[in-house]
Amino acid sequence: MLAVPTVIVRPRFGRPLTLLVAGIGAALAVTIGINDGARHFLISLACALAATAAAYALWWQPELRLDERGLTARNLLATHRVGWGAYQSCGGRWGLEIITDDGARVPVSAAPRQGGLSIGVSRQIERSRAAVGESPEEGGPEALLLGGGDRVPEGAHGTRRPIALALTAERAADLIEAYRARLQSAAATGAGVDPAAAAPSLECGTQRNPGAIAVISIAAIAVLVAGTLVLL
Secondary structure (H helix, E strand, C coil): CCCCCCEEECCCCHHHHHHHHHHHHHHHHHHHHHHHCHHHHHHHHHHHHHHHHHHHHHHHCCEEEEECCEEEEECCCEEEEEECCCEEEEECCCEEEEEECCCCEEEEEEEECCCHHHHHHHHHHHHHHHHCCCCCCCCCHHHHHCCCCCCCCCCHHHCCCCEEECCCHHHHHHHHHHHHHHHHHHHHHCCCCCHHHHCCCCCEEEEECHHHHHHHHHHHHHHHHHHHHHHC
């Protein structure tokens, strides 16, 4: 069994919300079409397609994957791969960025920066835990990698399925560092590490996301159609 499971970071409730937006938009388009005719149906359908494309861009598409070979950050238009051998640190003022050994910065849209209100709530929770003698580190990234938290059941042949998490930029950065430290520790001891994955990978690369480009194109056409129909 692998030393650590694959971890996937996605926006919280992103995919259900995207489906909800699509469903509501379709229902509204059909209702408007029944009551007001085909022209208004096409206008409302075009608006629904544009809203669904925006939801897809914000909530469905972004993803950060951590595995034994490295980090994969899928943003709207491109997917970036950074091997552990090329990984240097995490940073970013406005959101999470992966910094490589050559100074390149890879943005990670799947882990947004924590807002001021959220920070205040988190600190209040930590103070409450400390008041009752609970360690503020309980349930942290290292605990998840050791098998705690929201790990789903093992799949076929005893392989671990990926852990799916929703994290802020700060927590995702902590997770990345804990993941790398865990891999280094496992490689040093040789415990449960695939020999092919033991050496740090220097692999880095970027590729376009054709699905996202297609969705954006559909949204642009939908907006153009809606605007034309409104002006007619």
